[in-house]
Amino acid sequence: MIDETTYTIGDLAREFGITPRAIRFYEDEGLLAPVRAGRNRIYNKRHRTRLGLILRGKRLGLSLAEIGELLGMYDGLRDSAPQLRRLLVVLAERRRALEQQREDIAAVLGEIDILERQCAEQLAENPEGAAAAHAALAARLGEGA
DNA sequence: ATTCTAACA
């Protein structure tokens, strides 16, 4: 009793909360290979599972190329040792990238801290701001004239 | 109503 459950592109799009366009795009990138019923695409459970994995990879921040490499253009040897090792490498790279971003953000937040203090400090010294300073300067220049 | 291809913002 083989499971012949099939889905249209619209079915999967709704189920995964994406647009049919995105699904066709993944196909163009070589990540999905649905069967055709004339022109229309027909997806089975295997395709559906695969689409789920693709979106899973996207959530992790992987590129479609990386996802494709991990899933393999073909099915079957998905959990082979080589694939798992490759996944570990990709995940390590991803971790590095995120940690770098975290550092960059921390650096910018630090600069913002400094600038904020300088601004507050300046306001404390001269609450009226540059306008008052200019007025004072103009007054002094007027005295001389 | 849905899906498809192709092309462009």
Next chain:
DNA sequence: TGTTAGAA
């Protein structure tokens, strides 16, 4: 990827 035009 989104959008869109025109066809199936």
